[in-house]
Amino acid sequence: MSRLPNSIEARDVAYQLHSYTDARRHEETGPLVIERGEGIHVYDNNGKRYIEGMAGLWSVALGFGEKRLAEAAARQMEKLPYYHTFTHKSHGPSVELAEKLVGMAPVPMSKAYFTNSGSEANDTAIKLIWYRSNALGEPQRKKIISRVKGYHGVTIASASLTGLPNNHRSFDLPIAGVLHTTCPHYRTMKAEGESEREFAARCARDLEDLILAEGPETIAAFFAEPVMGAGGVIVPPEGYWEAVQPVLKKYDILFVADEVICGFGRTGELFGTTTYRLEPDIMVLSKQLSSSYMPISALLVNEKVYRPVADESNRIGTFGHGFTGSGHPVAAAVALENLKIMEERDLVAHARRVSPRFLARLKALQDLPLAVEARGIGLIGAVEVFHETLAEIPGALGARVNQAMHAHGLISRNMGDALAFCPPLIISEKEIDEMFDIAEAAIAEVSREVGV
Structure with missing residues (x-):
C-alpha cells in the first residue's frame, strides 16, 4: 500500500478513527477505499470490483448507484x-x-x-x-x-x-x-x-x-x-x-x-x-x-x-x-x-422469488470442509466455520475465510466464525451463484491451508 503523504490511504490512517476496527492494526494495514458502486458491486480506488455481499451494512436494498x-x-x-x-x-x-x-x-x-x-x-x-x-x-x-x-x-x-x-x-x-x-x-x-x-x-x-x-x-x-x-x-x-x-x-x-x-x-x-x-x-x-x-x-x-x-x-x-x-x-x-x-419493482416479491436459490447455495456451503452450520431465511444467512487448530482464538478462522473472500472479490463480514451474506435485494439468481461460487472457493482455499 502506498504511504505517500498525499495518498488517501495515508491520510485516512493519519486522521480517521474507524468503527469496529483495531486502531493499532489499522495503522499498519490502512483502509480499503471504496470509490464507487453500481448495482450489487462496489469498486475500490484501484479499480477492483467486489460483490457487496453485505449490502453495505445489511442495508442497501436497491443496490448502489440508483439515480432516482x-x-x-x-x-x-x-x-x-x-x-x-x-x-x-x-x-x-x-x-x-x-x-x-x-x-x-x-x-x-x-x-x-x-x-x-x-x-x-x-x-x-x-x-x-x-x-x-x-x-x-x-x-x-x-x-x-x-x-x-x-x-x-x-x-x-x-x-x-x-x-x-x-x-x-x-x-x-x-x-x-x-x-x-x-x-x-x-x-x-x-x-x-x-x-x-x-x-x-x-x-x-x-x-x-x-x-x-x-x-x-x-x-x-x-x-x-x-x-x-x-x-x-x-x-x-x-x-x-x-x-x-x-x-x-x-x-x-x-x-x-x-x-x-x-x-x-x-x-x-x-x-x-x-x-x-x-x-x-x-x-x-x-x-x-x-x-x-x-x-x-x-x-x-x-x-x-x-x-x-x-x-x-x-x-x-x-x-x-x-x-x-x-x-x-x-x-x-x-x-x-x-x-x-x-x-x-415489486422488490419484496423478487426477494421471495430468488430466496430459494440463495438458501440452496447457502445450505450447500455446509457440506464443505470447515463448515459446521449454514442458516438463513429470505435473503439473509450465514455459514459458521470451525477447525480445532484455531478454536482457541474465537473468530480467527472466520476472519481468515473472510479475507480469502475479499481477495477473490466478495465483501462479507465475519461475526466471530460466522460469515454473513446479506446482498442487495435486487440481486439476481445469476449473481447469487457468482457470490456463492466465490464463497465456496474461499472456504476450499482456507481448508487446504489448514490441512483439511
Missing part, C-alpha cells in the same frame, strides 16, 4: 434542504413518510417518530418506555430485557441492549436495569436430545424465570430482532415466537421488534413481524428504509404506548426529546422514493 434516489435528494435539497420537527413545526416529506409507514405497518400502529440511526431509534424507544411507565404511575417498571447475542446499537442505552461482549468491554456497559435472556441458537444452546420446539419452550421458560426473579412489576419491555443479525444471523427455532409472546402478554410487558435489518423485504416478507406473526407494541426501522442513501430511522408506536406518552407531555408541557435531524426533509424524501421504487 440521488434525484430525489437533489430536488428536496433545492426546495427545502433542512428543517426540524420541534415545537409544532413540520414539513411535507416527514408528514408523508409518517403516514406511509403507519399505513404499511403489519400490526396497528398510531404514530411514527423519526431518528437518524437504529441506535438512536432503540435509545429513544427506551426513553419512551421509561416515560410511559412514569405516566402510568409505575416508576418501578423500568427494567428492559434483551437477548444474549442480540444487536440493537451502540449508544450507551442501545449498546447495553446489545448482547455482545465487545460492545460492552471497556465501555462500562451494560447500564443497570438492562437484562439478557437466552440466545435462541438451537445448535449451540440445545440440550442433548432436545427438539427445536422443546428448546424454544425452554427459552420461553428462561424468559419467564428471569421476569419472576426480577419481579414482573419491574419489567417494562422486551427488545428482540425477528432474526438476529450481527450476533451471527441466528434464525429462531421452530415455535420460538409462539412460545415467547404469550409470556410477554401474561406480565403486560411491552414488545419492541427491532426490524432495523429485517424490515422492508429482507426475510422475504415486508417485515420480519409478518414472517413470524409478531405483535409488537413498537417497531424500530432503519437501513433499508432509505437503502442507507441517507441516514434515517423511525419508531412506530401503537396507542398503548402513545396515549400515556401524550398525556404525560401534556402534564409536563412538552415532550422533552428530539434530534436536530429528526425527520430531515432530504432523508425523508429519499426514503419515500426508495419505498416507491421498491413497490414499483
Whole structure:
C-alpha cells in the first residue's frame, strides 16, 4: 500500500478513527477505499470490483448507484434542504413518510417518530418506555430485557441492549436495569436430545424465570430482532415466537421488534413481524428504509404506548426529546422514493422469488470442509466455520475465510466464525451463484491451508 503523504490511504490512517476496527492494526494495514458502486458491486480506488455481499451494512436494498434516489435528494435539497420537527413545526416529506409507514405497518400502529440511526431509534424507544411507565404511575417498571447475542446499537442505552461482549468491554456497559435472556441458537444452546420446539419452550421458560426473579412489576419491555443479525444471523427455532409472546402478554410487558435489518423485504416478507406473526407494541426501522442513501430511522408506536406518552407531555408541557435531524426533509424524501421504487419493482416479491436459490447455495456451503452450520431465511444467512487448530482464538478462522473472500472479490463480514451474506435485494439468481461460487472457493482455499 502506498504511504505517500498525499495518498488517501495515508491520510485516512493519519486522521480517521474507524468503527469496529483495531486502531493499532489499522495503522499498519490502512483502509480499503471504496470509490464507487453500481448495482450489487462496489469498486475500490484501484479499480477492483467486489460483490457487496453485505449490502453495505445489511442495508442497501436497491443496490448502489440508483439515480432516482440521488434525484430525489437533489430536488428536496433545492426546495427545502433542512428543517426540524420541534415545537409544532413540520414539513411535507416527514408528514408523508409518517403516514406511509403507519399505513404499511403489519400490526396497528398510531404514530411514527423519526431518528437518524437504529441506535438512536432503540435509545429513544427506551426513553419512551421509561416515560410511559412514569405516566402510568409505575416508576418501578423500568427494567428492559434483551437477548444474549442480540444487536440493537451502540449508544450507551442501545449498546447495553446489545448482547455482545465487545460492545460492552471497556465501555462500562451494560447500564443497570438492562437484562439478557437466552440466545435462541438451537445448535449451540440445545440440550442433548432436545427438539427445536422443546428448546424454544425452554427459552420461553428462561424468559419467564428471569421476569419472576426480577419481579414482573419491574419489567417494562422486551427488545428482540425477528432474526438476529450481527450476533451471527441466528434464525429462531421452530415455535420460538409462539412460545415467547404469550409470556410477554401474561406480565403486560411491552414488545419492541427491532426490524432495523429485517424490515422492508429482507426475510422475504415486508417485515420480519409478518414472517413470524409478531405483535409488537413498537417497531424500530432503519437501513433499508432509505437503502442507507441517507441516514434515517423511525419508531412506530401503537396507542398503548402513545396515549400515556401524550398525556404525560401534556402534564409536563412538552415532550422533552428530539434530534436536530429528526425527520430531515432530504432523508425523508429519499426514503419515500426508495419505498416507491421498491413497490414499483415489486422488490419484496423478487426477494421471495430468488430466496430459494440463495438458501440452496447457502445450505450447500455446509457440506464443505470447515463448515459446521449454514442458516438463513429470505435473503439473509450465514455459514459458521470451525477447525480445532484455531478454536482457541474465537473468530480467527472466520476472519481468515473472510479475507480469502475479499481477495477473490466478495465483501462479507465475519461475526466471530460466522460469515454473513446479506446482498442487495435486487440481486439476481445469476449473481447469487457468482457470490456463492466465490464463497465456496474461499472456504476450499482456507481448508487446504489448514490441512483439511
